[in-house]
Amino acid sequence: MPSVDEILDGKDVCICAGSGGVGKTTTSAAIALGMAARGLKVCVLTIDPAKRLADSLGLKELGNEATQVDSKLFEAQGVEIKGELWAMMLDAKATFDELVARHAEDEESRDRVLENRIYQQISSALAGSQEYMAMEKLFELHSEGRFDLLVLDTPPTRNALDFLDAPKRLTQFIEGKSLRVFMKPTGLAAKVAGRGASVALSVMKRIVGFDLIADLAEFFNAFSGMVDGFQARAKRVNSLLGDPHTSFLVVCGPQGEPIDEAVYFHRKLVEAKLPFGGVIVNKVHYAAERLRDGDGRLPALLEEKLADGDLAQRVSSNFEDYQALAERDARNIERLAGELRSKVVIRVPYLDEDVHDLAGLAEIDRHLFAA
């Protein structure tokens, strides 16, 4: 079985992608821990509003700044961190504000943007802005060069495209090309643009309410000086994602639907020419060896040993239930490997204990980083 350290050998960015509820945050933290244990200076970034990463790392609070995780915490779990493990919980709004401050020509235009209500909405609520800010922070940390490896836990998106399209959607919004010319009611462009556009605008005014249009106009005016800076930046962020030193790991579960999504995500990554590293399947049930002549005799054999027919029956049916899940998982993973035409599928077994602490992370690492 491949190992995460082999996949990430020579990489400086690892992006963990996948749909919600598959253990992405825990996996990201476990990858970062494993790589730090192998001597790298690693920082794991998450944007999850539910503060799960802090939980996983035993940290009380994570700010928009990287915080070093105390290596001593892991010694008790038998994990020696030869490098350094850092963690950061992303604040999308604060990151956006920093970005505006960087691109603004002066303090006045910065404040005009920061105080604009449309800006306040998009910086925290516009679909894609969280995703984009995660990449933005990743890019910033990467440029600073403070870390050997950055592990990004992507926000839970409804589908893969949401994440990959985020920079494009956001810059398109900020550019507002088709809109800005019409914002100035006396502009020459508005006059020559034709009746369709002006009717559309007046209808929109009627539906949306004049204030929204005015706020949008103000927003675009305030942002106009920054558009070039944003575009250039987005281009560089995109090229970091496609860099050969970046690796995308798709995280999923063993059930049919998460496997379908992983297949879909892999296809999208390949189409977008982004570097695919492998798939990590969490919570896999492993099949046990069956009796040579089938498991029909199992209840009888168990009864012989346990001297309790009822208990033997329950043990047997419990075993059958898990065997059925294990067979499903094996089928799904085989299908996944076939679709991917690659052997880079790492399986993490369904553990007896639910993983939410440092001991759990250390346990996961024993499977991600197989010897």
Next chain:
Amino acid sequence: MRGYSHGRWLFLPGPEIARNHPIRELLDKRVVFVTGKGGVGKTTVSVALGLKAAAEGKRVIVCEVASQENASRIFDHAEVGFHEVEMEENLWSISIDPDESMREYVLLQLKVRAMRDMLFRSKIFTYLAAATPGLKELVTIGKIWELAQLDRKVKSGRKYDLVIVDAPATGHGIGFLQTPRTFAAIARVGPIHSQAKQLDRLITDHEHTGTAIVALPEEMPVNETAALEHDLRTEVGVAVDRVYMNALYPERFSKEEAAKLEQLAAAEDGTLAAAAGAAVSEHGRARSQRAQLARLRRRVETPVKTLPFLFEPEIGVEGARELSKRLG
């Protein structure tokens, strides 16, 4: 039903909603949002609620948002898209596409055909509709309310007793239900402002609108469910009627039996050891799940109902039907 008759604005009820009635049972409400973090089984619970209400003789529609097709997949049905498609007797499904909702909204708003055509062809409109923060969520919620009306605005619209919404995952979840209020704040005046305000009033109408949170018996999902319940109650102001603790393992073995089986697992090898070991693992998981269940019950105000883990490779409509009998 009272309160959902002709309103001045589209989707909206008259002003006479009685607010001081006792809280109804979940399925006696008009709209139920099923929410929770990703991967907890929101769609399965939504469909199970739909099956239960349909079995009681109610006409129900299960709504997917953001063009998802999870519900139709459970029924092993072709994608339904932006159409109300009957899945079973009394049970329909629709996948709400925000762009289609926007189109429908405009069609109902603008009576002059030439104006509508011009609008749909206009790049500005497409841009504004796509770029205006929260507009997609707003028109989605607007469509949910349109479905919930007894006097449907859409031509030949069916009347439903209950609209069940398979809401977006937590994170997006609170944001989704908060959209009308947020929007009302941005657009200070105009029709959207008043409609957004009305939609917010409807979301927070405890008599007609309810929410059910789906959780899993694990440490972090329990923490997140408690946080979600708190935010839904205090920040959004919706009624949280139920928390469903989903996928709870059966307690098949007693402590004494588990100890006995542990010995057997150590003494044997091969299949016997594996079977005994599987039983010991199951016992451990069932116990830690019970601890999480107790923790959840301590941390939320809402009554917590449990749903069993289904040992089935994939949960289809029969699995959902099984759960529908245990919704409480």
